[in-house]
Amino acid sequence: MFALRPDHAGISVGDLETSIEWYREMLGFSLEAVVDVPEDTGKVALLRQGDFILELFCLPDASPLPEERRHPWTDIRTHGVKHVAYAVENVETLVTSLKQKGVDVVWDTRVHDGVTCAFVRDNTGNLVEFVERP
Numbered sequence: 671m672f673a674l675r676p677d678h679a680g681i682s683v684g685d686l687e688t689s690i691e692w693y694r695e696m697l698g699f700s701l702e703a704v705v706d707v708p709e710d711t712g713k714v715a716l717l718r719q720g721d722f723i724l725e726l727f728c729l730p731d732a733s734p735l736p737e738e739r740r741h742p743w744t745d746i747r748t749h750g751v752k753h754v755a756y757a758v759e760n761v762e763t764l765v766t767s768l769k770q771k772g773v774d775v776v777w778d779t780r781v782h783d784g785v786t787c788a789f790v791r792d793n794t795g796n797l798v799e800f801v802e803r804p
Contacts, residue, residue, distance in 0.1 A: 678723035
């Protein structure tokens with residue numbers, strides 16, 4: 671088995687600046703960077719709280735969150751999250767092992783902004799990311 675620990679979560683928001691301020695003020699996150707969303711026209715803000723990083727995605731053409739996703743008891747009736755990420759010691763070794771087990775690999779091992787990462791889909795289609803930080 672591989673040792674996993676939470677690394678970050680991604681959330682889509684309608685107003686990036688307002689959302690950054692809310693997470694700063696309400697939950698004590700600090701802003702680390704705002705960068706372009708790869709292969710899109712949106713932005714992503716990277717916020718940190720201790721060892722946890724929160725990505726806030728803001729895309730100009732994103733659909734607003736449907737009403738049923740705004741309440742815990744109705745939200746659980748819709749599959750999916752943005753993604754869950756786990757820090758690992760060696761992404762390439764892990765992805766090779768997962769491929770051998772038939773896991774659906776979305777992004778094979780790649781380096782983005784100096785971080786080695788890969789995405790797979792779980793059995794429901796939810797995205798799971800593995801991260802190897804320098």
